[in-house]
Amino acid sequence: MKTKIYESMVLLDNALVREDWKKAKATVTDTLTKYGASIVTCRRYDEKKLAYQIKGKNRGTFVMCYFTLEKDTMAEIRREWELNEKVLRSLILRVEEVPATEHELAAAENNADFVVPAPPPDDMVEEEEPIIDPVPLDEIMVPDLNDVDLDSKA
Amino acid sequence: MAQQRRAPAPPISGKYCEDHMPDYKDVEHLKKFLSAHGQILSRKRSGYCTQCQKALKLAIKRARHMALLPFVG
Numbered sequence: 488m489k490t491k492i493y494e495s496m497v498l499l500d501n502a503l504v505r506e507d508w509k510k511a512k513a514t515v516t517d518t519l520t521k522y523g524a525s526i527v528t529c530r531r532y533d534e535k536k537l538a539y540q541i542k543g544k545n546r547g548t549f550v551m552c553y554f555t556l557e558k559d560t561m562a563e564i565r566r567e568w569e570l571n572e573k574v575l576r577s578l579i580l581r582v583e584e585v586p587a588t589e590h591e592l593a594a595a596e597n598n599a600d601f602v603v604p605a606p607p608p609d610d611m612v613e614e615e616e617p618i619i620d621p622v623p624l625d626e627i628m629v630p631d632l633n634d635v636d637l638d639s640k641a
Numbered sequence: 642m643a644q645q646r647r648a649p650a651p652p653i654s655g656k657y658c659e660d661h662m663p664d665y666k667d668v669e670h671l672k673k674f675l676s677a678h679g680q681i682l683s684r685k686r687s688g689y690c691t692q693c694q695k696a697l698k699l700a701i702k703r704a705r706h707m708a709l710l711p712f713v714g
């Protein structure tokens with residue numbers, strides 16, 4: 488029987504990533520190994536602004552793992568991620584092969600000098616619009632109240 | 642707003658299909674197939690063949706689930 492390969496993308500709460508990257512990554516890998524999956528590659532895929540807010544977060548870190556699974560435990564894996572508060576979203580798909588570039592990208596993460604950039608601190612920001620740079624004080628025109636022409640519509 | 646009339650995109654088939662199979666991770670590519678309101682373009686507008694259009698829909702739905710694409714534009 489051909490071993491089934493799966494691709495999983497997990498969206499993690501940046502708060503967890505900020506605490507410790509290895510621990511954050513382990514929330515993904517531990518679940519996989521716990522239910523009998525063999526991890527082929529696993530890496531930080533991206534950190535970005537989400538297309539919509541999830542649990543009040545505007546940003547999150549994506550983790551991409553490829554694994555093989557012989558056992559019939561997929562439902563348990565999905566369930567565990569669904570119940571985990573720090574996992575904002577997850578997706579598991581069957582794939583034909585692990586992309587060639589994936590090994591290299593995942594290996595780079597194991598280098599001693601690999602540092603996960605700290606996620607920007609705005610994942611709790613409520614505003615949708617980016618904050619506009621404040622106008623310097625000396626550029627704000629203060630109208631002279633004695634000079635206001637009340638009849639003018641301008 | 643005046644209704645926009647655009648000529649349908651040329652049909653995509655064969656080799657092109659293979660090279661441009663929609664993937665939920667390729668957000669920039671998928672964005673091209675969303676209307677201003679974030680709706681998936683019809684097959685007529687996307688230029689994809691029936692099979693690829695199905696794959697496109699699935700890819701966009703997956704990308705939306707992962708918050709890579711918005712539900713509304």
Ligand SMILES: [Zn+2]
Pocket residue numbers: 653654655658689690691692693694
């Ligand atoms: Zn096609």
